[in-house]
Amino acid sequence: MLSSGRTPNHRLLRRWSGVAVLAVAAxxxxxxxxxxxxxxxxxxxxxxxxxxxxxxxxxxxxxGLTATDFKFDPDDPAVKPGEVTFDVTNDGETVHNxxxxxxxxxxxxxxxxxxxxxxxxxxDLSEPGTYEFYCPVGNHKELGMVGEVTVQG
Ligand SMILES: [Cu+2]
Numbered sequence: 001m002l003s004s005g006r007t008p009n010h011r012l013l014r015r016w017s018g019v020a021v022l023a024v025a026a027x028x029x030x031x032x033x034x035x036x037x038x039x040x041x042x043x044x045x046x047x048x049x050x051x052x053x054x055x056x057x058x059x060x061x062x063x064g065l066t067a068t069d070f071k072f073d074p075d076d077p078a079v080k081p082g083e084v085t086f087d088v089t090n091d092g093e094t095v096h097n098x099x100x101x102x103x104x105x106x107x108x109x110x111x112x113x114x115x116x117x118x119x120x121x122x123x124d125l126s127e128p129g130t131y132e133f134y135c136p137v138g139n140h141k142e143l144g145m146v147g148e149v150t151v152q153g
Pocket of ligand 1: 095096097
């Protein structure tokens, strides 16, 4: 009776110790990440974490765009259909924004980007085709801040 009762108990203990090791490893990993964020500057790290989460949930792609005076780089990105997130960095010396003419809607950043600022704009590009994007500030579009995103079929 006693020995038949021991075996399951041992198995249970082993399982629990395995869980405990995993839990410790997980908390160490979290602690390490938190320390990094505190030390270095990082709005960039924080932003990336958020975006990764969002992209994973929606399954959409992320396009990195740099805005300068006066163009976007790249100006001809290609993506798969879906919810596309444009991460815009203003590397210019004046205010910029991003407006995307999607298939059913046009979208732009709620606030213009000051020099050095970054912004994220998500647009529903679930239909294949080519869609124009540009900077809606002043005459920046005429100055060359215009591009085309291709949604592959
Ligand atoms: Cu602009």
